[in-house]
Amino acid sequence: MRRRVVITGMGVCAPNGIGLTDFAEAMALGKSGIRFQPELKELGFGCQIAAKPELNDELLTQYFTPLQLRGLSATGIMYGVIAGTDAWKDAGLTIAEKEQPNWDSGIIFGSGTLGVDKFREAIYQIDDKNVRRLGSTSVIQTMASGVSAYLGGILGCGNQVTTNSSACTTGTEGVLMGYERIASGQAERMLVGSCSDSGPYVWAGFDAMRILPRNYNENPEEASRPMSASAAGFVPGSGAGALVLESLESAQARGAKIYAEILGGSVNSGGQRGDGTMTAPNSEAVQRCISQAVAHAGIQNNDIDTINGHLTATSKDGLEIANWSAALNRSGSDFPYINSFKGLFGHCLSAAGSIECVAALLQFKKSQLFGNVNCTDIHPEITEIISPDRIPQKTILHQPTILAKASFGFGDVNACVIFKRFND
Structure with a gap:
């Protein structure tokens, strides 16, 4: 068990x-x-x-x-x-x-x-x-x-x-x-x-x-x-x-404080096949990683209310949003809130996932969704898929219940973890 x-x-x-x-x-x-x-x-x-x-x-x-x-x-x-x-x-x-x-x-x-x-x-x-x-x-x-x-x-x-x-x-x-x-x-x-x-x-x-x-x-x-x-x-x-x-x-x-619970997740690779290369993600692999994380966590796609993406401020950001939308089968105003923290501290390379996990989890404690800075002009590729209000530019009041955090790296490798607010 x-x-x-x-x-x-x-x-x-x-x-x-x-x-x-x-x-x-x-x-x-x-x-x-x-x-x-x-x-x-x-x-x-x-x-x-x-x-x-x-x-x-x-x-x-x-x-x-x-x-x-x-x-x-x-x-x-x-x-x-x-x-x-x-x-x-x-x-x-x-x-x-x-x-x-x-x-x-x-x-x-x-x-x-x-x-x-x-x-x-x-x-x-x-x-x-x-x-x-x-x-x-x-x-x-x-x-x-x-x-x-x-x-x-x-x-x-x-x-x-x-x-x-x-x-x-x-x-x-x-x-x-x-x-x-x-x-x-x-x-x-x-x-x-x-x-x-x-x-x-x-x-x-x-x-x-x-x-x-x-x-x-x-x-x-x-x-x-x-x-x-x-x-x-x-x-x-x-x-x-x-x-x-x-x-x-x-x-x-031992009566420890609890920030959140980990429900599960998934790790995979696109094998640098299809549209995947050393520096670009295989979209099918990304979508499979997200879908398998949801399945492993024992939840449904519509249970996710918050996403912290990889989203590096490159031409691939639109593709990442498309992959999230396809994997979760959600779009428009039905899409979860999503943010990227790289506008505030850049892309910290091998440290990116851990620093961003800490920030993502702080949102549970603070009942906040941290804003997407420098995103006053959302890319049209993205607004064609999800509503702009799903990408708040400043910090807003929001209590995450289930948050998906993903990272996608050089070598066509992917990881997605599902965090849940702890309430029992």
């Missing part, structure tokens, strides 16, 4: 807010974290704006020991440890004693590229024949599972501790991986999340592909325009989001 799984803790390190309180306020007010980056101008980037959390030494010392900070340059690890540690504390959980790990708690914390700056440093040290100067942390900073390894040691988790990586789908996929482990009885709680490094060595490839907005360097807050007719490409971002998933029995036994 499968167990019910709920969310009991959340943490976030986002470009527009670090910590749940600041992040929730920024989301409700439409505060942007997209800024001009002088470094990108100096390097000759066409798009000279990006979104990254603003860290400082005082903040970092609250999460890392002086020894851990020595030589630490992997921003993704910094973001992930902040978000993950905060989620653990938000859930009211304690750190395991030094003598023995917590066998019932595990971690699935994803990443895309990790420790890129450390790789660059290593290349120069090796070329200069200064290998010994790399330091003892170069390996953990550059291995994909470095972030989960850091968190596993900090929290003392003794269940599965691992890292997943599936491009922009990483965070949402990780939620479903953690859900499955608890639902099947293999763990009581799982810290799930994802992170992405900051900096030109991560963002340069996208600038070279000319898929970033180049005409907004002087007004960065208006650059990311999901579902807009004037959308000119996604703004690169970074950060981390984290959620503590827990069996309902465990959460209730």
